[in-house]
Amino acid sequence: MSDLPLAIGIDFxxxxxxxxxxxxxxxxxxxxxxxxxxxxxxxxxxERIHRTVEELRSKHPRIEAIGVGMPGFVDFPTGxxxxxxxxxxxxxxxxxRELNExxxxxxxxxxxxxxxxYAEWKRGAGRGMRHLVAITLGxxxxxxxxxxxxxxxxxxxxxxxxxxTSIDYQGPDGAYGxxxxxxxxxxxxxxxxxxxxxxxxxGTPKEKSECEPARLSNLAxxxxxxxxxxxxxxxxxxxxxxxxxxxxxxxxxxxxGGGVAKAGPLLFDPLEKHLRAQLSPAFKENLRILPARFxxxxxxxxxxxxxxxxxxxxxxx
Amino acid sequence: MSDLPLAIGIDFxxxxxxxxxxxxxxxxxxxxxxxxxxxxxxxxxxERIHRTVEELRSKHPRIEAIGVGMPGFVDFPTGxxxxxxxxxxxxxxxxxRELNExxxxxxxxxxxxxxxxYAEWKRGAGRGMRHLVAITLGxxxxxxxxxxxxxxxxxxxxxxxxxxTSIDYQGPDGAYGxxxxxxxxxxxxxxxxxxxxxxxxxGTPKEKSECEPARLSNLAxxxxxxxxxxxxxxxxxxxxxxxxxxxxxxxxxxxxGGGVAKAGPLLFDPLEKHLRAQLSPAFKENLRILPARFxxxxxxxxxxxxxxxxxxxxxxx
Numbered sequence: 001m002s003d004l005p006l007a008i009g010i011d012f013x014x015x016x017x018x019x020x021x022x023x024x025x026x027x028x029x030x031x032x033x034x035x036x037x038x039x040x041x042x043x044x045x046x047e048r049i050h051r052t053v054e055e056l057r058s059k060h061p062r063i064e065a066i067g068v069g070m071p072g073f074v075d076f077p078t079g080x081x082x083x084x085x086x087x088x089x090x091x092x093x094x095x096x097r098e099l100n101e102x103x104x105x106x107x108x109x110x111x112x113x114x115x116x117x118y119a120e121w122k123r124g125a126g127r128g129m130r131h132l133v134a135i136t137l138g139x140x141x142x143x144x145x146x147x148x149x150x151x152x153x154x155x156x157x158x159x160x161x162x163x164x165t166s167i168d169y170q171g172p173d174g175a176y177g178x179x180x181x182x183x184x185x186x187x188x189x190x191x192x193x194x195x196x197x198x199x200x201x202x203g204t205p206k207e208k209s210e211c212e213p214a215r216l217s218n219l220a221x222x223x224x225x226x227x228x229x230x231x232x233x234x235x236x237x238x239x240x241x242x243x244x245x246x247x248x249x250x251x252x253x254x255x256x257g258g259g260v261a262k263a264g265p266l267l268f269d270p271l272e273k274h275l276r277a278q279l280s281p282a283f284k285e286n287l288r289i290l291p292a293r294f295x296x297x298x299x300x301x302x303x304x305x306x307x308x309x310x311x312x313x314x315x316x317x
Numbered sequence: 318m319s320d321l322p323l324a325i326g327i328d329f330x331x332x333x334x335x336x337x338x339x340x341x342x343x344x345x346x347x348x349x350x351x352x353x354x355x356x357x358x359x360x361x362x363x364e365r366i367h368r369t370v371e372e373l374r375s376k377h378p379r380i381e382a383i384g385v386g387m388p389g390f391v392d393f394p395t396g397x398x399x400x401x402x403x404x405x406x407x408x409x410x411x412x413x414r415e416l417n418e419x420x421x422x423x424x425x426x427x428x429x430x431x432x433x434x435y436a437e438w439k440r441g442a443g444r445g446m447r448h449l450v451a452i453t454l455g456x457x458x459x460x461x462x463x464x465x466x467x468x469x470x471x472x473x474x475x476x477x478x479x480x481x482t483s484i485d486y487q488g489p490d491g492a493y494g495x496x497x498x499x500x501x502x503x504x505x506x507x508x509x510x511x512x513x514x515x516x517x518x519x520g521t522p523k524e525k526s527e528c529e530p531a532r533l534s535n536l537a538x539x540x541x542x543x544x545x546x547x548x549x550x551x552x553x554x555x556x557x558x559x560x561x562x563x564x565x566x567x568x569x570x571x572x573x574g575g576g577v578a579k580a581g582p583l584l585f586d587p588l589e590k591h592l593r594a595q596l597s598p599a600f601k602e603n604l605r606i607l608p609a610r611f612x613x614x615x616x617x618x619x620x621x622x623x624x625x626x627x628x629x630x631x632x633x634x
Binding site: 082130131145153154155157159162164165168169170174176178179236239248249250252282283285286 | 399447448462464467470471473476477479481482483484485486487491493494496497553557558560561562564568594595596597599602603
């Protein structure tokens with residue numbers, strides 16, 4: 001519908017806060033980023049975000065809601081942020097209430113990976129689907145799950161943590177004591193370490209910086225067999241967690257985003273192979289493995305769309 | 318409500334079919350079992366089941382629905398059974414339609430592990446919960462998932478296969494090529510094999526039959542350290558798949574049934590320990606790990622309750 005209103009989407013990252021105006025999944029203006037490290041407490045940072053919001057509203061009067069994606073656990077109904085590891089002073093911050101009081105607009109606060117999943121579901125690769133799993137691969141590994149046309153949040157609103165699921169019950173302890181967590185196998189740094197070790201073992205050592213995922217993709221595209229082998233290994237490890245999601249939830253699609261997904265077919269081709277080799281027909285017949293539509297703007301897009309839906313607007317058009 | 322009707326619950330197993338009359342989760346009469354191996358085709362077996370149904374109906378006139386739990390994948394809306402591995406002639410059998418035509422009662426057909434989960438959710442350990450994961454441990458490992466007050470069936474109605482999820486990405490191939498599938502670590506036979514190997518390695522070999530789960534529990538209860546160690550190992554492996562469910566779905570409870578669960582605290586105590594050691598607070602604060610209420614009757618109870626709900630009756634009272 002042409003009269004769908006605008007919304008502000010805020011992607012609150014560990015180092016900076018991105019704020020944009022969204023219209024049906026399109027970022028029509030982005031404000032200058034806010035550096036989180038300049039703030040020692042939550043309140044001044046919230047006030048700074050509010051100033052940015054008001055600057056955008058002065059230019060776009062039809063803004064009806066504000067959505068915020070947070071890099072941490074959020075109590076969805078109250079919009080309380082439990083704790084941020086990389087930003088000072090963020091423990092038990094009732095962001096939804098505080099920003100709502102300042103801006104006098106409906107505010108929705110959600111985990112950033114759920115925002116990414118929501119963006120892909122409502123505006124991206126998963127449009128129209130009833131069941132999907134979204135995963136974002138970068139420094140960390142996050143995820144979001146849609147079942148029966150609803151975002152899965154769970155009993156305490158913390159569901160969807162694909163990166164913390166285990167692929168090896170005898171693996172090393174993860175961030176929460178969880179042995180063999182996927183994040184510790186296919187995070188940016190782990191891929192780099194894996195490649196570094198493989199080149200060294202082959203007697204053709206490289207600098208660490210040459211082993212980063214983007215560089216590794218270039219090497220693989222030029223036929224470097226070690227680089228190709230690393231992407232196959234990453235795909236194999238990743239396929240384990242994704243296959244587990246399939247056996248448990250039988251989704252229509254798995255949508256993969258984040259920096260590591262930029263490897264494209266180098267990752268997706270072996271991933272298709274490993275995943276399909278480990279599923280029975282009913283689980284893979286209609287299964288699609290799709291690259292995410294959105295990149296860095298996914299958090300803003302998803303937060304904005306979610307905020308509009310929570311404010312009562314239909315975002316399925 | 319006192320006027321909740323009766324339903325027939327049918328637990329279709331690999332070797333026998335159990336048929337009972339259920340009232341609010343109570344098995345008030347069970348018919349003699351039907352031996353599946355006497356039948357070479359589906360139709361005569363369906364007619365035999367129908368005869369049993371009519372015998373029960375002649376004694377209990379208020380029966381309003383028939384529910385069937387099947388040991389295989391079912392297309393839930395049509396009640397079509399894809400394939401049974403242990404019963405001859407069961408490929409693409411429209412059981413719901415055939416039994417409905419014979420009995421002229423509403424018929425619901427569902428996977429047996431989902432029936433077990435449904436029984437625990439509506440009539441057992443999970444009553445009143447919105448989010449739970451149920452797992453049944455026996456020869457095989459099955460499961461069922463409830464999210465936001467709905468049974469999770471997925472795109473092709475085959476969700477909930479906990480036994481096929483992987484706990485080791487480098488493990489041996491499972492039944493569907495799925496490496497390291499839980500079923501291949503904590504099934505009845507695997508526990509027996511594990512114990513047999515442990516006693517042999519310790520220089521105190523035992524017969525295979527002495528290493529079966531029930532015997533192993535007896536040994537552990539008498540302080541046998543090898544038996545205690547096996548239960549701890551089983552709990553550790555099992556905790557991996559259950560932890561994955563928690564990270565993905567953030568349930569309120571995990572409900573554990575099946576023959577292996579009869580080990581009781583020998584399994585549940587180390588399981589609590591391993592599971593809680595691998596979850597962050599928001600995932601474990603309210604998490605309950607519960608033994609199933611129902612044993613062998615779980616399939617009949619769940620099938621009957623599900624059939625009543627599908628027929629429009631409220632089974633939440």
